[in-house]
Amino acid sequence: MHIFISNSSGVPIYEQIVNQIKNHIISGGLSEGEALPSMRLLAKELRISVITTKRAYEELENEGFIVSLVGKGSFVASKNMDFIREENLRRMEEHLQNAVDLSKASQLGLESLIDLIKILYNGE
Structure with a gap:
């Protein structure tokens, strides 16, 4: 599992860790x-505070992506397909909202946007 941290992204480091681990789990990489x-090893590898990795792992556990067992470590939770589907829908809505905003800013009509989505979806 590779995690890359960007100090210039504007996204908090713990959130970057959370998002990347979620992506690894959803995609089947984990x-x-x-x-x-x-937490200590990840903090050492990323050269960040253990407090930051602790916060990321707590967030992942609260969202049901991992389970932590005292003295044993943290593990990928059993996949709840409904939860993963909802997470994917949320991410799609976010990307589609950005596409709609760009479409409006470019004065591209709804039909043209729908045509573009159909082309991309069908791989044409």
Whole structure:
């Protein structure tokens, strides 16, 4: 599992970690039951504070992506397909909202935007 931290992105470091681990889980890059690096090891590898990795892991656990067992570590939680579907829908809505905003700013009509989405969806 590779996590890349950008100090210039404007996104808090813990949030970058959360988003990247979520993406690894949703895409299947991390499997159910797979161990995550310890908070200390991840902090050392990324050269960040253990407090930051702790916050990221707590966020992931609160959202149901990982489970933490005292003395054993943190592991990828069993996949709740409804939850993953909702997460994907939320992400799609965010991207589509950006597309709608750009479309309006470019004075591209709804039909043209729909045609563009159809082309992209069908891989034409």
